[in-house]
Amino acid sequence: MIGLVKAELRKLFTTRLWWIMLIVMVVLVGVNLAFIIAFAGVSQNGGPALPERDTMEWAQVAWSVGSSGGIFVMILGVVMITSEYRYQTVTGTFLTTPRRERVIAAKLITGLLIGLLFALVILVFEAATVVPTVLLSGGEFSLAETRIPQVSVGILASLALYGLFGIGLGALVRNQIAGIVGAVVWAYVIESIFTAIPALHSVGKWLPGGAAQSLMSIDIDTGLGRPEWLPAWGGALVLVAYGLLFAVVASATTVRRDIT
Amino acid sequence: MTAIEIRDLAKSFGSVKAVDGVSFTVEAGSVTGYLGPNGAGKTTTLRSLLGLVTPDSGEALVDGRRYVTLPQPVSEVGAVLEATSFHPGRTALDHLRILCVAAGLPDQRAGESLEMVGLADVAGKRVGGFSLGMRQRLALSSALLGRPKIFILDEPANGLDPAGIEWLRGFLRHLAHDQGAAVLVSSHVLAEVEQTVDNVVIIAKGRLVRQGTLKELITNGDTAIRVRASNAADLAPALEAAGAAVERVEDGLLRVRGIDAEAVGQIALDRRVVLTEVTQERSDLQKVFLELTGER
Known part of the structure; x- marks a missing residue:
């Protein structure tokens, strides 16, 4: 299995997509951070404002932006499996490892590892931007009174599990375009509807995005009421369950299909 | 195995x-x-x-x-x-x-x-x-x-x-x-x-x-031997006497079935007929292939 995971990592690192996705992800997190830096302490229409830049409350909010990288890991997971079908490299993969469920298992593990890698990059990037911002604004940076360590663990866990989720989804869908479009529509449209509208929220917290949010376990008032997430461990279980469910269903259906 | x-x-x-x-x-x-x-x-x-x-x-x-x-x-x-x-x-x-x-x-x-x-x-x-x-x-x-x-x-x-x-x-x-x-x-x-x-x-x-x-x-089917000889008219009856089926293609050219090339040569030697060509006809592989696969 170690050999198969190594093979999957080689597949990813010998093509260009992974670093393109990494750069795009860092840019997106950077843009989000820029907004949070710019609008710190600014009150909009009398509504609740972001905390001031020199507070640890602000640092905590800024830190949680990292969870937006999940979509990129999910897409990468989808591509890791669908590109095999697109370029028919799946033939060689299954010739080398005819027991196909082992290939899927190796890809799931690789998806987790890639998620962790991307999360680490985000955390380093956040440390390099948020900490100086607080200090330059005259504040003092101390982790002790914040939930930043928990948020960091949440980012690591949610990105890793998004990788798993993407692999499961890709195995089920097989078609690359359908997989990516499905992932994006799901993350940006369906998830936002379910997490933004309070009435739907009891369903939304069970969806992958809601489950990922619960890993951050941070309270942000959206103005529509304080969302209630699952406990962090519950969110992790939900994400694992989605990824594994997809992978198991895929192994029993699409993965078993004839390769012609 | x-x-x-x-x-x-x-x-x-x-x-x-x-x-x-x-x-x-x-x-x-x-x-x-x-x-x-x-x-x-x-x-x-x-x-x-x-x-x-x-x-x-x-x-x-x-x-x-x-x-x-x-x-x-x-x-x-x-x-x-x-x-x-x-x-x-x-x-x-x-x-x-x-x-x-x-x-x-x-x-x-x-x-x-x-x-x-x-x-x-x-x-x-x-x-x-x-x-x-x-x-x-x-x-x-x-x-x-x-x-x-x-x-x-x-x-x-x-x-x-x-x-x-x-x-x-x-x-x-x-x-x-x-x-x-x-x-x-x-x-x-x-x-x-x-x-x-x-x-x-x-x-x-x-x-x-x-x-x-x-x-x-x-060598699918019966294969023929192409025989070109100086005096094919003389050779043909002798080959037939030896049990071969002889087809007179043109002046000086025979297609012989039923005996092998060595026998043809021996008979020609006995009759003192000069052979100018003895060719084992191969069936055309492509033709065989097309016939077998029903493409023609």
Whole structure:
């Protein structure tokens, strides 16, 4: 299995997509951070404002932006499996490892590892931007009174599990375009509807995005009421369950299909 | 032991019977040509053999076992399927190194295998820029990674230029005759494999139509001897007296059936007739192929 995971990592690192996705992800997190830096302490229409830049409350909010990288890991997971079908490299993969469920298992593990890698990059990037911002604004940076360590663990866990989720989804869908479009529509449209509208929220917290949010376990008032997430461990279980469910269903259906 | 065994294999796609009760075997040390027109069921047979397609019934075995149960498949069977199965953005060497680590083989096999097919100097180039012929060679090098003793190749000559086809012929003969490998190679062009194969299996519309050695196929039916002689008119009755059926084609040219060339020569010598040509007529292989596969 170690050999198969190594093979999957080689597949990813010998093509260009992974670093393109990494750069795009860092840019997106950077843009989000820029907004949070710019609008710190600014009150909009009398509504609740972001905390001031020199507070640890602000640092905590800024830190949680990292969870937006999940979509990129999910897409990468989808591509890791669908590109095999697109370029028919799946033939060689299954010739080398005819027991196909082992290939899927190796890809799931690789998806987790890639998620962790991307999360680490985000955390380093956040440390390099948020900490100086607080200090330059005259504040003092101390982790002790914040939930930043928990948020960091949440980012690591949610990105890793998004990788798993993407692999499961890709195995089920097989078609690359359908997989990516499905992932994006799901993350940006369906998830936002379910997490933004309070009435739907009891369903939304069970969806992958809601489950990922619960890993951050941070309270942000959206103005529509304080969302209630699952406990962090519950969110992790939900994400694992989605990824594994997809992978198991895929192994029993699409993965078993004839390769012609 | 029989290297490859196909027994009563059948596979349908929807209502189309791609393979319909095919059986044949391939022995070590020989090259077997698996021939038939496009859509005859060749690829389906080979993919069933490799566990990529699940047959409806029957068995396809390598070394007496199903491919999917082999503990180290790459080290037992080398397969070349379609030449398009590469990621265009990946280099040739990386492609092989991925297969090496997945199969538990040392990484240096990748470079060695590229050298064996003459691609060593483009090892670091992306496959997207490769010609069809180079892709075929790369596919072949991936089959060589595990140094297997059984080779299964689906239309490996597709896209090769004449020099490439010549090289492939030599390579397959070397694998089978010098290294004792069992080679099963499919083709829809008989002439491509004519000089390479020892045995032929011919399939048409999913059914086996002929199996045997290449020699048997060529001497299919009754073959005639073309005899040109100075005094053909004298020779003909003598040949007929010896039991031959003689057809007088034109002045000085006979087609003789029923006796062999040596007997013709002996009779001519006895009659003191000068022979200017004695040719064993070969049945046209392409014609035989087309007749057998019902293409004509």
